[in-house]
Amino acid sequence: PGLIEGAAQGAGLGIRFLRHLQRTRLLLHLVDIAPLDPQADPVRDARAIVQELKKFSRELALKPRWLVLNKRDLLPAAEAERHARAIVRALRHRGPQFLISGAAGEGTKALCEAAMTFLEETDRAARERASTPADAGAAPPVAT
Numbered sequence: 002p003g004l005i006e007g008a009a010q011g012a013g014l015g016i017r018f019l020r021h022l023q024r025t026r027l028l029l030h031l032v033d034i035a036p037l038d039p040q041a042d043p044v045r046d047a048r049a050i051v052q053e054l055k056k057f058s059r060e061l062a063l064k065p066r067w068l069v070l071n072k073r074d075l076l077p078a079a080e081a082e083r084h085a086r087a088i089v090r091a092l093r094h095r096g097p098q099f100l101i102s103g104a105a106g107e108g109t110k111a112l113c114e115a116a117m118t119f120l121e122e123t124d125r126a127a128r129e130r131a132s133t134p135a136d137a138g139a140a141p142p143v144a145t
Contacts, residue, residue, distance in 0.1 A: 019054075027120065029067050032088060034075075034100075051066075067097040073100050097115065
């Protein structure tokens with residue numbers, strides 16, 4: 002399932018889906034670079050989703066979010082890359098981005114591997130924080 006405009010007010014799976022997203026550690030924001038609807042605007046639609054995240058929860062909006070630009074197989078390679086760059090630039094996206102074709106599987110292995118690496122690293126960092134005593138940097142107690 003995906004997130005749609007109006008979800009923060011209950012549209013579609015709405016609040017239930019947004020609550021589910023709160024339990025995730027990484028959001029993959031899929032954007033079609035070659036939408037089937039000629040009236041579609043991938044940048045406008047992507048911004049609407051980001052606004053839904055913000056409306057629901059500041060914490061959710063601040064989660065790591067990677068941009069996954071899909072349907073690269075529907076355009077010639079150079080055009081797909083040009084569309085992807087234009088979308089990234091228009092969104093001012095600074096995080097990781099992947100140009101894929103879900104249908105053809107192009108780029109999906111790199112995306113999966115990067116996501117696994119990210120999740121493993123965040124797990125490792127969380128375990129290290131949990132195992133470090135809060136007073137680890139404090140001076141030892143003075144014997145009296």
